[in-house]
Amino acid sequence: MNTKGSPAISRRRFLGDGAGLGLAAAAFPAVVPSRAFGAVDRVRVGFIGVRNQGTNNLKAFLGRRDAQVAGLCDVDRDVLAGASSLVAERAGSSCPTHHDYRELLDRPDIDAVLITTPDHWHALPTVHACQAGKDVYCEKPLSLTVAEGRAMADAARTHDRVVQTGSQQRSSPEFRRAAEAVRNGRIGTVQEIVVGLPGVNFEGPAVADEAPPAALDYPFWLGPAPSRPYNPKQVHYNFRFFWPYSGGQMTNWGAHHLDIVQWALGRDESGPTGVEFVDAAFHPQGWYEVPTTSEVVYSYDDGITVRCRQGKGDPNGIRFAGSGGTIFVSRGKLRSEPGDLLDGPDGPDAVRLEESPDHHQNWIDCIKERRRPICDVEVGHRSATVCHLGNIAARLGRSIRWDPSREAIPGDEDASAMLSRPYREPWSLDA
Template identity: 80%
Template structure:
């Protein structure tokens, strides 16, 4: 199906499913399964986006006995063919492949979808999947804008779907232990939190615009993003360094580390009240659009300050400092001074955070048991919101206030307008 033909595909079926959405946006009903799962049943998963991390997710589920790779979708036919070959080599059979994700969602034999697309393609498939009665695993950052994230959370609640955000650090023991120590007051009063993000790993230099390769439906790849010429260094992995599609390392690694900060502070349903850009530097030759380096400070209503430093030489990870000691945590690394800060919490009042040792397993288990996953859509939305607010402040070059209850930027219409973005027609996030 060409990008022109997809315009005529039945969008109305999604709009019909969305009728009435919003009335229960803040309700939390019991999750209702699309089908009953027996002990031997496998969750049948369709994959939307199968390049890079999409391939990793595909391999992860191919190794499971409780999940079945049931369908594949990608707008690049070479990428789709490679994924199809991977699956057929592993399973000894070919699974259905699609160019348009909406055709995949129409299949009644699909229970859930795993979305690994560029960020500007997270919201539409997630909302449409919820409307189609499918559960969802959506890669981080959950959204491209704050408004998208709220819409995704609303869709999940209204249609009683299990929606996991791909912030897999929540399923790593070192991050849970660090967050648990903070939540139990082991560090005393928190003095500061420093988040280190890596620098931009753009494959420079920039190159001129060109004709898109025949294998890629570039118009469909753009989707709701503004129309702009194809550039080979603005697609696939490098999309994340251009504003129409992503938000740089702030939304890439920041979505991971700021998520753990929110968890440790017990702010999964909230956020900071003030965001200040201390420093922002862009590439001198404009190879990409997002900041080359930046430091953004988030302040919470209790005075806790989080310094998020990107590309400034800090180790990638999180340092919590309090009156009783400090903890540094990164992937595969957990250090405390003194070491006893990390001893297991005990007593009837001890805070025990949810434990997950496998992010995909947690999602599959929650689908079968109809419960919220460890990085539920609301959690993913709130964590992504920090990233978006940091980028808004950095782009404006000034501080902004944030009302986490109303999810607004009070008294600042220019900043408030950046909480959402218009969609290129005919795409619309209708709910």
């Protein structure tokens, strides 16, 4: 990771500075709160990012008996005000609000944080939360780069934190059943896997840059990303279609479906050994930066290939094809050929994958029991890595090799340089 040291900032200046200046990670105490969780304790959760999916995550915690919405944070004061009103309406009382996530992490009454920010703001709050002794739920894709993901996983292990990745398909029964069937050989020898991803849903045309709205702290929204003028079609949902902030549908839907592929292949802490570039097309007028369509083929060391087609009209989901049958799975859909293939039978040594009926609840349970969640940070990192590798091949327009044990692209300086990105001063990732 290309990192740069952040200047020392006093706590008084930190709390009074609204411009979002960086604070060295060492400023956070690397200690675990003494509070122990018992059967009747409520996990006190702070929410970092409360727009769109952040609102959905917030709603999922209002009314839970074993978790409490204890703090809200957003760099848009209008969004923050709306979330605060929602909490007051649903919970019957308000909770503290913050502009700067570091204020939230500095509170001793916060046990855990749920991060629903643009992708370029996943790594820093996660690493800082681990250093501050907080457990973390971070939305998918876990990271913006491979190097960030490794730093996040290492921080979780170093500080013994429970870090859940928001790849909630792991907690949906249709995906577990499909992955379990593949793991137990019900489709015979796996021959090919096809992942269909939707096209870019950017609503054009592009618009000119303009002054940011007064409610949004745009410099803080940019954070470690390169400095760019504000553009209303490059923030909020559309951030995912611009390279400084995200990776398009490959890291949006791909983070879901390729995660299930990794699960079904038993590669939760590994990955493919190569990415074959097939094609990639970009918007002719440059409305956005990520591919409009793309196709890459991942190869694993056992000969299994995964064809990932984005924006080409394929069903949004995963098709597992083997010598003994096929399985197609998507949200709310699970079908097989032959039709009884999903029902087994399996022998006494059959693989039984973890069951989780509720992704958020799984995180809370694991916090209280101090165990790893169903989509642990290492799992989320490896799945996001598959997505990042596909984007690297698409951006370079050529195939690449991958060493999953070393997490390196051997013999390719240009591709290797894309495994990390420099941070804009004064932000730094102290891994």
